[in-house]
Amino acid sequence: MTPTGKVHLIGAGPGAVDLMTLRALQMLQEAEAVVYDRLVSPEILALAPASARLVPVGKAPGCHTVPQGRINEILADLALEGRIVARLKGGDPLIFGRGSEEAAYLQARGIAVDYAPGITAAQGMAAATGVPLTHRGLATGVRYVTGHRAQGAKLDLDWASLADEETTLVVYMGAANIAEIALKLMRAGLPGALPVLAVAHVTTPRELRHLSRLDRIGLEMAERPLPAPVLFVIGHVVSLYQGAAVPMDLPLELPEVMAGE
Structure with missing residues (x-):
C-alpha cells in the first residue's frame, strides 16, 4: 500500500524571489509535485526541483480555469499517491489565499498539511x-x-x-x-x-x-x-x-x- 504523502501550503510572497522565506524555499525544493497559482512568477517556479511535476491551477477574475473544488481534489489525489506536494500561492496562503479551505479538505481525508507563511x-x-x-x-x-x-x-x-x-x-x-x-x-x-x-x-x-x-x-x-x-x-x-x-x-x-x- 502506498503511504500517504503530505501537502505544504507555501506562501511565495508578492513576486520577488528574494522575498520568499527560507522555510518556503526549503519546502518547495523537497516537493515532488508543485500545484501553483497564476500569480507565482516564473523565477520562483524555477526554484522547484527539475524532477517535480508542475500543475498549473491559476484563476483570473471571471475565469476560473480550475474551480476550487477541483484544486482540492488535485491536491488530495497527488498526496494519496504518496507524493510530497507543494501548494504554491502568491502572497500568504492564509490571507485571501483559501489556504485554510484547502487544509480542511485535506485534513478531513487524513492528509498531513503544514504551512510556510509568505510576505503578503x-x-x-x-x-x-x-x-x-x-x-x-x-x-x-x-x-x-x-x-x-x-x-x-x-x-x-x-x-x-x-x-x-x-x-x-x-x-x-x-x-x-x-x-x-x-x-x-x-x-x-x-x-x-x-x-x-x-x-x-x-x-x-x-x-x-x-x-x-x-x-x-x-x-x-x-x-x-x-x-x-x-x-x-x-x-x-x-x-x-x-x-x-x-x-x-x-x-x-x-x-x-x-x-x-
Missing part, C-alpha cells in the same frame, strides 16, 4: 514604495479587505467601519470594483481628497504605480487600467509616497454619479 502583497508594497502601513500621526491601524466576491456576488463590506481616516485600508483584488469601493467609502464619510496609491505586480520587474485620490481613482482606472493584480492603498500614509504618478492627463471633473455623492 501589502507588506511588499510598503517595502517597495516606502509607503508605511501605519505611521505615527497618520494611521494607528491597517485593514486588509478583498475587493470582490466569489461568483459575482454583491460587494457587501461594512463601509461604515472601513471609513476610518486613522486606519490604512488596503484593497486586494479590487481593480474591477474600485469605482464602487471609492464611492461607497465616500458615502460613508471618507473625504474625496484622501490619497490612494495603486500598485500593479508589486515587487516584480513589471511593477507599475499610480498615485491618485479617492474621488478620482475609479475614473482613472476606468480610463487607463493597470494590469492585474492591482493593490490599492487608501489613507493618509500615502501622502508619504515620494514617487511620481503615472501620467493620466484626465480632467478634474468627475462623472455625475460620483460628483453628486
Whole structure:
C-alpha cells in the first residue's frame, strides 16, 4: 500500500524571489509535485526541483480555469499517491489565499498539511514604495479587505467601519470594483481628497504605480487600467509616497454619479 504523502501550503510572497522565506524555499525544493497559482512568477517556479511535476491551477477574475473544488481534489489525489506536494500561492496562503479551505479538505481525508507563511502583497508594497502601513500621526491601524466576491456576488463590506481616516485600508483584488469601493467609502464619510496609491505586480520587474485620490481613482482606472493584480492603498500614509504618478492627463471633473455623492 502506498503511504500517504503530505501537502505544504507555501506562501511565495508578492513576486520577488528574494522575498520568499527560507522555510518556503526549503519546502518547495523537497516537493515532488508543485500545484501553483497564476500569480507565482516564473523565477520562483524555477526554484522547484527539475524532477517535480508542475500543475498549473491559476484563476483570473471571471475565469476560473480550475474551480476550487477541483484544486482540492488535485491536491488530495497527488498526496494519496504518496507524493510530497507543494501548494504554491502568491502572497500568504492564509490571507485571501483559501489556504485554510484547502487544509480542511485535506485534513478531513487524513492528509498531513503544514504551512510556510509568505510576505503578503501589502507588506511588499510598503517595502517597495516606502509607503508605511501605519505611521505615527497618520494611521494607528491597517485593514486588509478583498475587493470582490466569489461568483459575482454583491460587494457587501461594512463601509461604515472601513471609513476610518486613522486606519490604512488596503484593497486586494479590487481593480474591477474600485469605482464602487471609492464611492461607497465616500458615502460613508471618507473625504474625496484622501490619497490612494495603486500598485500593479508589486515587487516584480513589471511593477507599475499610480498615485491618485479617492474621488478620482475609479475614473482613472476606468480610463487607463493597470494590469492585474492591482493593490490599492487608501489613507493618509500615502501622502508619504515620494514617487511620481503615472501620467493620466484626465480632467478634474468627475462623472455625475460620483460628483453628486
